[in-house]
Structures are given as C-alpha cells and as structure tokens.
Amino acid sequence: MVDSFLARVLAELAAGARLLAAQAVLVGMRPSVAITLVELGLALPGLDTARTVSEAAARFGIEIRDTAPRTAARGTDWNET
Amino acid sequence: MSTDERTSFRLPVRNDADLMTVRQRVRGLSQEQGFGLVQQTKLVTAASELARNTLIHGGGGSVTVELSTDGDGRTGITLVFSDEGPGIPDIALALRDGYSTAGGLGMGLSGSKRLVDDFEVETTPGEGTAVTATLWSGPPLNGRR
Numbered sequence: 001m002v003d004s005f006l007a008r009v010l011a012e013l014a015a016g017a018r019l020l021a022a023q024a025v026l027v028g029m030r031p032s033v034a035i036t037l038v039e040l041g042l043a044l045p046g047l048d049t050a051r052t053v054s055e056a057a058a059r060f061g062i063e064i065r066d067t068a069p070r071t072a073a074r075g076t077d078w079n080e081t
Numbered sequence: 082m083s084t085d086e087r088t089s090f091r092l093p094v095r096n097d098a099d100l101m102t103v104r105q106r107v108r109g110l111s112q113e114q115g116f117g118l119v120q121q122t123k124l125v126t127a128a129s130e131l132a133r134n135t136l137i138h139g140g141g142g143s144v145t146v147e148l149s150t151d152g153d154g155r156t157g158i159t160l161v162f163s164d165e166g167p168g169i170p171d172i173a174l175a176l177r178d179g180y181s182t183a184g185g186l187g188m189g190l191s192g193s194k195r196l197v198d199d200f201e202v203e204t205t206p207g208e209g210t211a212v213t214a215t216l217w218s219g220p221p222l223n224g225r226r
C-alpha cells in the first residue's frame with residue numbers, strides 16, 4: 001500500500017539520490033497499488049518506475065539475463081499493508 | 082441494509098502504531114470478506130489517509146469498522162473516523178485536490194473520496210469531525226469504480 005505519506009517519502013528518497021548524482025528507479029510496484037495511486041491522484045512525479053530489475057537496468061544500458069523467474073522483483077501479491 | 086454485529090469493532094487512532102493496526106485490520110477484514118486485491122488496496126489506502134488525518138488534524142480519535150449487506154448479496158465495509166479536534170471550517174475547500182492547511186500534498190481527503198463508493202464528512206468547528214467511507218464488494222452496480 002502506498003498512501004500520500006509514503007508517496008512523499010519515496011519522492012524525497014529519489015530527490016536524495018539525485019543529489020548524489022544517482023538515479024533511483026522504483027521496481028516491482030503491484031498493479032493494484034499503481035491503480036490505487038492513480039485514483040488517489042498521486043502521479044509520483046520525479047519517480048522513475050520499472051516492472052522488473054532487468055527492465056530498470058536496461059535503461060542504463062545494462063543487460064541482465066534471467067535464468068530463473070524473479071518473482072520477488074516483480075511485485076507479487078503477498079499480503080503487505 | 083443490515084448490520085452484522087459480530088463484525089463491528091472500534092480501534093483507537095492515537096499514534097503511528099495505531100495507524101499500522103488500522104491498516105492491518107482493514108486489510109484482514111476485506112480479505113476475509115472476499116474483496117479483490119484492487120478493492121482491498123483502495124480501502125486500506127483510504128483508511129490510511131483518513132486515519133492520518135484523524136491523528137494529525139483531529140488530534141487523535143478512533144475508527145469504527147462495520148460490515149453490512151445489501152439486497153444484492155454484496156458486502157459493505159464502512160469505516161467511521163471520528164475525532165474531537167478543531168473541525169473543518171469549509172468542507173468543499175478541504176475536499177479540493179491539493180488543498181492542505183498543514184503543508185501536505187492535500188490529496189488525502191479528496192483522494193479517499195475517489196477510492197470508495199460512499200463518502201461523507203460531518204464536522205462542527207470547535208467540536209470535531211467524523212468521516213464515513215464505505216466500499217462494497219463485487220462489481221459496481223452503478224458504473225462507478
């Protein structure tokens with residue numbers, strides 16, 4: 001679950017990373033969370049997202065070859081709050 | 082609409098740990114009642130926003146969680162957040178996207194309203210605020226959601 005409070009924390013983390021000349025990519029957000037965020041009205045500006053770690057790495061020109069499915073990095077439907 | 086007395090409970094909203102408990106109990110109940118994952122997430126997110134408002138703006142209070150059923154066999158989960166804080170002088174203004182008196186994003190109240198099926202704010206300046214939010218299980222009956 002991501003509410004406006006956590007959205008702000010995430011945005012601040014990404015801004016902090018930029019200060020270090022690093023880029024932050026949020027990986028593995030579950031579809032249900034993304035849908036809820038949009039309806040809540042939070043577009044997470046300044047936060048780059050990707051579905052998987054490989055997808056995020058590809059943006060930096062790095063290829064990760066998957067030998068096994070990495071469910072943990074793909075935002076599985078476990079019961080967090 | 083009938084109320085199921087067995088699943089009605091009240092939780093305190095007085096500190097950060099309480100916020101976590103509220104999220105967990107709402108998540109658990111919506112799971113038990115067979116709400117889909119998107120529905121669960123919407124209700125828990127609305128609960129988190131409203132509970133934080135109760136804590137931050139209302140100075141603390143409580144939430145009552147209640148189950149109900151309608152004639153179409155749907156189950157509704159109703160959350161009533163109440164506090165005895167300063168109240169909201171202008172509800173329409175408070176419900177505007179981006180309006181915050183606390184330097185916040187101002188998306189909590191307006192966003193929560195979009196996440197649930199029924200939403201109501203009752204407030205008396207100087208006496209307190211009660212925000213009622215209900216989400217129904219199953220497919221929408223009126224094209225919303």
Ligand SMILES: Nc1ncnc2c1ncn2[C@@H]1O[C@H](COP(=O)(O)OP(=O)(O)OP(=O)(O)O)[C@@H](O)[C@H]1O
Nearest residue numbers: 004134138139175181182185186187188189190210
């Ligand atoms: N329980 C409450 N008691 C008094 N005022 C409230 C209450 N809930 C909301 N408000 C008022 O409504 C405004 C809008 O609330 P909203 O949740 O949308 O924004 P916020 O809490 O300021 O920021 P955030 O986006 O972080 O939630 C608040 O700034 C506050 O002035």
Ligand SMILES: [Mg+2]
Nearest residue numbers: 130134189190
């Ligand atoms: Mg708020």
